[in-house]
Amino acid sequence: MSATAAPPRAAGRPRRTSVVRTELRRGVGPWAGAAVAVTLLVTMYAKAPAWQGRWTDATDTLHIATALLAGPLTLAAGCWQGGRDRRRGTLELLRSVPRGRLRRTLLAVAPSALWPVAGQLLATTVCLLATWPYVGGGRPYLELVAADAVALASLGTLGHLVGLLVPWRLTAPLLAVAGYVGLAVGTYTESPARWLSPAVEHASPWEEPVWWFAPASAVWTGGLALAALLAYAARPARLRLLALLPLAAAVAAAVPVLRLPAEGPWRPDPETTRLVCDDGAPGVCVNALDRALLPDISQALAPLNERLRGLPGAPARWVGGANAPGAGEIGLPDHTMDAVRGRLRNPDLYLNSAVQWLFSDICDSGGVTEADAERLADVHLAVSEWLAPTPEDYGVPVGPGAQRHLDALRAGSPAAQRDYLARYLVADRCDPEEVPVP
Incomplete structure (x- = not known):
């Protein structure tokens, strides 16, 4: 030893x-x-x-x-x-x-x-x-x-x-x-x-x-x-x-x-709030934290973006998350309640919410008659339902006035529909005299 x-x-x-x-x-x-x-x-x-x-x-x-x-x-x-x-x-x-x-x-x-x-x-x-x-x-x-x-x-x-x-x-x-x-x-x-x-x-x-x-x-x-x-x-x-x-x-x-x-x-956190965008028109941008959701959001908004592409008054891009929209941009709906494990559960509902955000004008009701206010609401609802119908489980009955406008929009030719949407986007949607009737 x-x-x-x-x-x-x-x-x-x-x-x-x-x-x-x-x-x-x-x-x-x-x-x-x-x-x-x-x-x-x-x-x-x-x-x-x-x-x-x-x-x-x-x-x-x-x-x-x-x-x-x-x-x-x-x-x-x-x-x-x-x-x-x-x-x-x-x-x-x-x-x-x-x-x-x-x-x-x-x-x-x-x-x-x-x-x-x-x-x-x-x-x-x-x-x-x-x-x-x-x-x-x-x-x-x-x-x-x-x-x-x-x-x-x-x-x-x-x-x-x-x-x-x-x-x-x-x-x-x-x-x-x-x-x-x-x-x-x-x-x-x-x-x-x-x-x-x-x-x-x-x-x-x-x-x-x-x-x-x-x-x-x-x-x-x-x-x-x-x-x-x-x-x-x-x-x-x-x-x-x-x-x-x-x-x-x-x-x-x-x-x-x-x-x-x-x-x-x-x-x-500047890394998580950095914007990540697709190459669409209008573009879709989310924060880097949610970039796994970008393909689903882009796909959900694709039918709406196809109609908006090239029209005057259309947003340049959609911006979501912590970043406030800038000039020519529109905010994305909050997907927190609709996203699970990096996927959108209900793309149709998300598309409908995006249309509501696109037309979310805050109007002063002063000076607007009850009849004009009802007509504005009917036109707005008809355009929204035409662009993105509300899913059955979430929708409310469409009144006769809005249904009449909706039927007129659906019956129009593609060129007539595009012409109407262009006029609707550039109009002051709070002015009954400017909002076009389908």
């Missing part, structure tokens, strides 16, 4: 990793991780059409579900885990082992903090993989996912400490209810303090968080939990002053969050 060889490990000396592994297998920790994963996956599955086409929608929905559903569940599981040894009467036995109080508490807290995070990360991975085939641009905000994981581990730690201190069996469910109420109520305030809540909601897909927000959120939630842990477990008593260090870090991280403007930490 070489003289430099390491001495053999004593036969009765356990590996340090086996101690952690044993602690992780104890109690409700594994069940809590499984419950978090199942809760998030079931919730996300039920809302899949709303998030599966955009990274931002997927991560935002996961963020809310993690805070409002997995958060209270983690609090309750940690509280139950923390009170387990007290209920079993083994606290004195554990205090007799040759481990320091802080190390013993850290090992005991590990299942409460780590298993819910494992469940959350598993559910997040599944959801992001389910989103990947359908997205057109952007990126998942993994830094926010990491901040949510830290917040979940912090809630598990705090719940565990409450379980250690409060022996009542109903503490766990009551703590879950209090946690849900606290997380939910904190999101309704208009104060910048709402951005300190792990459950604060963000709804715009065209924005990205400032670079420091996720790390600050992680330090805020993690610092509070670590301070509470040190205040409880540090021995001798003078070492409890160490709790001031993570507490100070948490307060320092909260300061820039509290100074955020009204829109919070979100800023326009």
Whole structure:
């Protein structure tokens, strides 16, 4: 044997990793991780059409579900885990082992903090993989996912400490209810303090968080939990002053969050708002975030664009998303409710909505007689139904006046139809004297 060889490990000396592994297998920790994963996956599955086409929608929905559903569940599981040894009467036995109080508490807290995070990360991975085939641009905000994981581990730690201190069996469910109420109520305030809540909601897909927000959120939630842990477990008593260090870090991280403007930490993302256009006339442009939808939108608008092409008064192009239409442009209808997994569910309804946007003039009813206003409405409805009939499940009965105009339009020759549409596009559609009658 070489003289430099390491001495053999004593036969009765356990590996340090086996101690952690044993602690992780104890109690409700594994069940809590499984419950978090199942809760998030079931919730996300039920809302899949709303998030599966955009990274931002997927991560935002996961963020809310993690805070409002997995958060209270983690609090309750940690509280139950923390009170387990007290209920079993083994606290004195554990205090007799040759481990320091802080190390013993850290090992005991590990299942409460780590298993819910494992469940959350598993559910997040599944959801992001389910989103990947359908997205057109952007990126998942993994830094926010990491901040949510830290917040979940912090809630598990705090719940565990409450379980250690409060022996009542109903503490766990009551703590879950209090946690849900606290997380939910904190999101309704208009104060910048709402951005300190792990459950604060963000709804715009065209924005990205400032670079420091996720790390600050992680330090805020993690610092509070670590301070509470040190205040409880540090021995001798003078070492409890160490709790001031993570507490100070948490307060320092909260300061820039509290100074955020009204829109919070979100800023326009120039990459996702960049326009991507087809080569049609009129052209169709969407934001890069939704470029996977561009072929479907272009195909849906193709019959209308064929009629509009080359006519005076027709828009130069359709512009959708976060970009406001410019001169000679018209806005696209919001496809959020009609798009699922990068495809339009009902192209006919989308085409009908586009026609409504094309003729969405805001008119002043002053000085217009009731008869003229009725005639304008009939002509407008007839032109809209001629260009893009409303799907049967969404339409309303067409009155006799509008039906008469609609029949006249359909009976005309292609040249007559095109001539009428050209006159209708350039007319002041709020002036009864200018609007041509089919």
